[in-house]
Amino acid sequence: MRAFPLAAILLGATALIGTAAPTAQAQKAYEGVEINLLTRPGPVIAGRLEERGKEYEAMTGAKVNVSSVPFADLFQKLLTDWATGTNSIDVGVFASGWAVEMQDAGLLADLSDFVAADDALKIDDIAPYFRDFNQKIDGKTYLITIDGDFQMVYYRTDVLAELGLEPPKTWDEYLEVAAAANGKDMNGDGEPDFGSCMFKKRNAQGYYAIMSIAAQYVQTQGTGQGIFFNTDDMTPMVNNAAWKAALEFYKASGKYGPPDELNHDIGDTRALVTSGRCAVMIDWGDIGPLSIDEATSKIKDKVGAVPLPGSTRVLDWDSGELVDCSAETCPYAVDGVNHAPFAAFGGWSGAINANADPQVIEAAYGFLSYMNQPEQSNVDVTMGWTGYNPYRISQFENVDPWVEAGFSREAAENYLGAIGDSLNNPNMASDLRIPGTQQYQGLVLDREVARFLADEISADEALANIEAGWEEITEDFGREEQLGMYRASLGITN
């Protein structure tokens, strides 16, 4: 293990929160070191990295240069920079699922020893999914989580109360709520507003929603079952009635959405949501903190959150058809409804270039650790603009920081309860974490879903194309290798 001056960082962190005053000399452990970090454009994700980077520089002397590229370019930029030996980037902050391909190519620094020696990280406080799945590949830690991601459904509490409706528990109920609320003025500007809002733009982050919806129909037997492939032979589990139902729901929701929803990226939809124009919506955990932003939000204390709605009919993996939920088919169902909360994206996480200078690796780990430590992250996750959502047990258990940030106690408990319920669900669905993830999802799935939404092809054609496209990628990467990786990503060890 490399010598790692954690003490300096800990002292610095302590100094920052005002409980000690170590000398400036002791704090400058990485004077002259520069850490080049690449992530998506700010303020979301990148903004807080820049601010915390300045704090880290003041503590340790290491300068953190935060650069950004559009979300869709991020994976390719990192992969080519590291694989071609350009090595202009030391740290990437990206989707944890992409890391498997990078680690397989030998591009990521193993952080296991750093983590083992890092008491300030309070590793046991990180929720088990993020600690054991999100941060690890093949049992070793290659990533440090700075954001926990689950998609959930948010609803306007005032609108539903006025309509006498309950928050949706199934996708059918989601459509009922959307239909009932659509066209009502929900923000008092005299204009009719929208029953449902989702970001569906191609080549953005819209394709995560279809996986969130499909998971409820596909996965019934616990996290190890997965939603993408057959775990015996790696054949795609996508050309079936479950994914078809998900596609049809996804398109049907558009009837109650903004007219140009197909061209809405995440920022467009969130702007509509916080301006009070949407009754129900699917999003990551960001809507909660965004709703309390005095400067932009018209929905403070008017938003509730529930785990993703489920389904009373689920996929029979043998026949490919939907069957009713029963004790056997849906062992984790609640009130006859199967739920499979989808860890969409897994969360923004930091990984370090294996070929970076050893001192830079040390300093970079120190910075990622600093971002992750509860003293910092427990504050950051309460601010909507950061894009960081909770992933530590203390962030779920202690409501006070959320109340201090501006939530009402009731809203905070509702919001954290929805995430906590998703996280603790034994049938939680894991995102894809194998080599080629970007091709499976970002190239093939995204394109075919977009074509289906644009009425270019039918649901059956879209699913057949996805199946064929996924098979080609699997063959290209090697079926046996992919199968092994997929099984490992679901925690299947035998």
Next chain:
Amino acid sequence: MAASDARTGERPGQGASAAFSTQPAAAGFGEWFDRQSRHLFIMPAVIMILIFSIFPLIASLILALSRVRLRGGGYNIRFVGLANFEKQIFGSEQFHFLGTFKGMSVLGWAVTVIVGALLVWWLITYVRGKVWVPGLIGRLLTASVLFGITVLFAATLFSGSQFGTLGVSLFYVFVGCSVQFVIGLGLAFLCAQPIKGRTFFRVVFFLPLMITPIGIGYAFRMLADTTKGPFAPVWQWFGLGDFAWASDPWAARIFIVIGDSWQWIPFIFVVLLAALENVSRDQVEAAHVDGAGGLQIFREITWPQIAPVAATVMLIRVIEAFKLVDLPNIMTAGGPGIATESMTLHAFFAWRAPDLAQSAAISYLLLFVAVVLCVSFFNLVVLKRRAAMA
């Protein structure tokens, strides 16, 4: 320099000076150096072209014939022959590159037969005259590509099916460039007239060319936003509040052509304006005196003089239009579906995945189509115009 000297590279009197030299070895080197100097002087340019143009072409051809995976310290490359091209033209990506084929309509057949007959007639006319073999091969290639494009649109656009990224690129090229040429020529013609404030309008019309395409993409996306853009109230006043251009394939393509035209009309405008200002005033005034009308003067005097410049500027514009990527990427991300995805954007998306091999194959297909069409245009239109002028 005499013609013979130019061919050999020798300076006049050089041979005589060598014969009377008292230092034969040095003179021999000097002679050799003189003879080789033209090669030596051109060598840096040749090397630069080889490095920056030919080498990437060869490297990308290797990629296009392989499957590539990025690994630590480089690439894993597996040779697969023409499999990447086969995938685009006949395989699982056919719908994406060429389009979806569900049979040919009567209209499609009619268009195919008419265009096919015209091309055959064109070739027969050429063969009946003085035949130059490379010219015949070039014409056969041109006719084949034009016929292929006709069949592509006949089987998709005229038969109720969707065309792929090749068709989208050709739409941007033919429709976009035509619109830009007509408007650019019109504006140039107006600004060539002795009207008040024409200098101001020249500057205004030229400005869009200076703006980065990324900025234009974002600006047009914002301007065309029907729910929260600056023109949203206007849209709603016209009863179009529920119409989303980005969700309609043709409206989205047209909006992209509008954005592209806004940027590139100034280019055509400024070049044609320069050409118009070089048109002989004497001839125009003489025609006026002889009682010719404005349209007649344009057709008989102005157009023949600006036609070679117009053909050249269109050639440059067509080459640029084949590479359109910024606007569809920003305005629609290729959507709805794949309706606005150009071939360049198709290659870019594959490269970003990262599927470098497919990206290279698509780029080569684009190169082939663009080269055949542009060389054909150059040989059959630009050179003809120049010959007519000469």
